[in-house]
Amino acid sequence: MNLELFVWLIPLPPLLAFFIILLFTRGNKRLSDIVAIASIVLTWVLSLVVFFSVLGIEHFGETVIESAVTWLPLGPTAETSFRMGVLVDPLTAVLLFFVPLTATMIFIYSSGYMASGHYWTAVIPSEEHESPEAHGAEAHAAESDNGHGHDAEVLVDDFGQKVTRFDATAWKARFMAFISLFAAGMLILTVADNLLALFAGWEIMGFCSYALISFWHNRVYPNQPKRITPNIAGIKAFMTTRAADVVMLLGIVWLWSYTGTLNFREILYDPETLAALANPAFPNLGIGLSVGGAIGLLLFAGTVGKSAQFPLHTWLPDAMEGPTPVSAMIHAATMVSAGVYMIIRMFPLLTVGFDGHTFTPTMIVIATIGAFTALFAATIALAQRDIKKVLAYSTISQLGYMVAAVGIGAYVAAAFHLMTHAIFKALLFMGSGSVIHAMEHGEEHAHEHGHHFPLDFDAQDMFNMGGLWRRIPATAWTFLIGGLALAGFPFVTAGFWSKDEILADAWAHAPIVFVVLAIAAFLTAFYTMRQIGLTFAGEPRTAAAEEATQTDWRMNLPLIVLAFFSIIAGWIGIPVGFLGLDGIFRANRFHDFVAGSLLEHPETLQFNWIPLITSIVVALAGLGLGWLMYVRRPLRAGEEDPLLRVLGPFYNLFANKYYIDEAYDFLFVRPSQWFARNVSYLLIDRGIIDGIIHFIARSTEWWALRNKDFDTYVVNGGADEVVEGIGGLSNAFKYVQSGRLQQYLAVVLTGVLMLAGIFIWAIFLR
Amino acid sequence: MEITPLTITFGIFAIFALGGGLGVVLSRNLLHAALYLILSLFGIAGLFITLEAPFLAIVQVLVYIGAISILITITIMVTRRVMGVTDSVNNQWPVAAIGALFTFGAIVFVLVSNFHGRVAAGDVPADMIERIGLAFASPQGYLLPFEVASLLLLAALIGAIVVARE
């Protein structure tokens, strides 16, 4: 069988699904579902075929599956042309395992999630006289393809309040199309064999993140002025990541100009290239930064944006405005993972010059940012009320773990945690989506019993939940498993093994990072149990929680599948000589496999008790503390968060995300807007450019008028004058022909006299 | 120069001719003009006599005065207009006068400068009239012009009848 062909085909089905849905099956939700899910399943099958095939190859890593075509002929021979193609090495294989898996689960979940639901906006008094379509649906009314007529209606509740109720499932086909495109972008990035193709997939996902975050683009919150709307959240995500992508592109360009290639194997697996990249970048500055390191820093900027590290983390929590499957897709399985994947892939470049002991400046920067972000985001997650926001900050924190791992040189550990995190974070997001759906259904039932519209009711606020253990048990159990994996519950969850490996590496090489990550692990476990306690434990705190229901199998099945993997996925990475049991744990299968991607295999760590004890202690301590505060004595309706008393003033600081968004708004957003409005628009565009054009138009018009004057007076006048002159001349001359004979005779006489005069003068007088 | 009877005769007839001519061109009344014409023609006839060409004088009187002047008078009578008095000259008469004056000047200048003071070359033979008669009949003479002239008169006769017919 032709493995290379299969690899080429992997990104294709979702891409085709995107076009097919948009062009042909827009009107039919069911058909669009089938197309999208069939495509991702096909990709999953292809990926598994490739994955299991490469597992059997000896020394996979030295030998890889690669295939390329000439993309851009830059010279006469094949060597000088720019080639693009696919590459499957051990790292790629790992991704090919979990990316299509999680994507398939999310697709199935989406088809269930997007099959029901409404969202509500208040009818603002100034807009009351407009039709519902004009209020929110605007030009996209043509896109409403639910086939049920208009997807928005204005209702009046018992208290006389007017609201517009939008059907959240109206654009389901568009949704499936976009997540198909998203999956295609991720897969392109995964199988790419060069940085440019990777960047292409990167940017496709950037666009899709915008399209999907702002999916319900007509949703506004007039009653919550501080809350960001999906429209703006999408722009924010796109702008932030785009700003980072510009710096990344600089890195790509520098790399190309320095080495002449962007192919992974040619740069990262070639000792000569790596040696060349170790040359100092700025010799005069004496900071010991090599070219590879400098390029790596520029590329890392892209990861800071895409994987939401500090300081470009602000887009990710606001991206929760998108539908929950989008959050699962973007913030767990794919997009943020792409950022980490990229720096894992470029590890040899970033760490060029690393001899195993002294960190290069690049690595110091990366590790610092990663570790800081891990702790920073964990603190914010402590004080969040929204179930999805907790998970968002948790994602930022876990990505910080992976980034820090790369920074300290823990190549395999980073890849390991990437895989396990994708699985349990997707599970957690989808679980939270089930919870939210259940709450919304419960609220609608409650509404039927005579309450007012759920306009101000936040179905995502954990303080409105409670007691959901009994109402939605399947969701609750899977969510618990995912949460334990996130917290790193010892031995039986995948998250434990991957997090432990990072901590082990940190203890061995960078104790400061170890301390920071340990604290972050403690906080992670705590807020996870807080979240589970508030959501599921105790008694329902609102009428909606009392009546919450969830029965769609399409949403439960993926949770179960991913819960299964959350448990077993960690066991392939059990370190060598674990617990001192050299006999049982002889080889770290994951480590050996993935390490083959690098030219120089990283050493396997010696087993050390301290990191293990630390990770067990912090996980159990965090979980235990959370259990004490939120589960043993669950919160009742109307009670405030006990954490408020514990943290005091810090609670608000965390809850408001350290006011960073406000700072950015003041420092960057408002000046940009001012600049865009006053300089670009008013001054340059309207003033200068339009001014020039108007000037040209006016001068042309002036010139045309002068031409007209010239024509009227000079040409016409002149011509007329000439004509009239001739006419006048004729008029004067016509009298010669008077018809009077005597006049003619007189003229003749005059002529004769003249002749006579000449003759007389000539003959007689000379 | 001496004043001989010939000179006085010449003078009288010259005055007749010129005076008559003036009368023709200047008189308002057309009939008066015709009579002045007759006077002028008489004067010419007299000048012919002083030039010792009596035959021509007779012919002048017969033809001109006897026929042409009568014709003119009859025409005047036939074409008399009933309307009131009109100008006798048109509005280009100054031009005509000046032209005529210049013409007179030119003629006089040329002729007088060439023939000033010329006297008669010889005498007229006594049988001049016979010679004239013989010349009219001889082929080496003026027979042809004589015949042609009669043809001319015939044509004029026919033409006048045709033109003037009702």
Add this chain to the structure above:
Amino acid sequence: MIPLHWYLIVAGALFCLGLYGILARRNAVAILMSIELVLNSVNLNLVAFWRYLAPETVNGQMFAIIVFAVAAAEAAVGLGLIISIYRNRQTVIVEDINLLKW
């Protein structure tokens, strides 16, 4: 003897009088009369030259006699024309006979 140039002057004056009459008179008959004056002046000239330059020949008188004939013919036809015009247009003022004009 009378000098030749006296006759020539008289003839010339008659000629010019006739010329003036042709050009200035309005009545067609008057113009014809002026034409007769001119012809007569020509005759006078001819005879004068004959007498003073070649009196023994007949040429001068011959010429004059032919001129007589021509004058008579021309007068007859001309007057006939005038009468015909008078019948057609009720006028003999030559100014009014101007159809060949602009």
